[in-house]
Amino acid sequence: MLQLIQIHHIAIIASDYQRSKAFYCDVLGFSLLGEYYREARDSWKGDLGLNGQYTIELFSFPTPPTRVSRPEACGLRHLAFSVADVAAAVQALAEKGVICEPIRIDELTGKQCTFFADPDGLPLELYQA
Numbered sequence: 722m723l724q725l726i727q728i729h730h731i732a733i734i735a736s737d738y739q740r741s742k743a744f745y746c747d748v749l750g751f752s753l754l755g756e757y758y759r760e761a762r763d764s765w766k767g768d769l770g771l772n773g774q775y776t777i778e779l780f781s782f783p784t785p786p787t788r789v790s791r792p793e794a795c796g797l798r799h800l801a802f803s804v805a806d807v808a809a810a811v812q813a814l815a816e817k818g819v820i821c822e823p824i825r826i827d828e829l830t831g832k833q834c835t836f837f838a839d840p841d842g843l844p845l846e847l848y849q850a
Contacts, residue, residue, distance in 0.1 A: 731777050731800060733843065738765045738781030740840045745769055745779060748817045749802075799836065799844035807833040810847050821847070 735741035745751045751769040758765055762782065769777040804810040811821045814837060821837040832849040839845055 730775055732780065733777060733839075734780045734782060734785050736785060736841050738767070738779065741779055742767055742769075744840050745777065748814065748819060751777065799846050801834075801846035801848045803850040804847050805850050807835060807847050807849050811835055 733741070742753065746753055746769065751771055752773070753767055754770045754775060755768040756765065757767075764783075765779075765781040767779040768775055769779055771777075807824055811824065814821055819837055821835045824833050824835045826832070827834055827848075834846055834848045836844055836846050
């Protein structure tokens with residue numbers, strides 16, 4: 722039987738690498754663990770960590786095709802982050818110009834959650850730990 726241990730990383734292709742790097746690092750608080758320019762692909766790759774753990778590969782490509790990213794589209798629905806206080810996290814994002822949807826209650830768990838988007842419109846969620 723396949724013995725998965727954990728999710729290793731999530732790969733995100735950004736339309737504007739510098740803008741997305743600033744969003745994930747300066748707004749969401751990820752750390753830039755490594756950054757590489759791949760000349761043959763004219764592509765940047767940034768390794769982003771959360772609390773010291775490698776989490777996101779952030780890529781750029783010269784002309785990436787657009788992707789449907791609505792939460793109900795087929796494919797990856799959204800990326801969710803655990804937070805201790807959803808309202809406080811929403812306020813912190815608002816102070817950096819990021820607008821979240823109204824906070825809602827997950828009917829199955831009774832926990833608070835909300836959605837917002839990265840610079841390319843990728844759906845992100847804050848979920849009460």
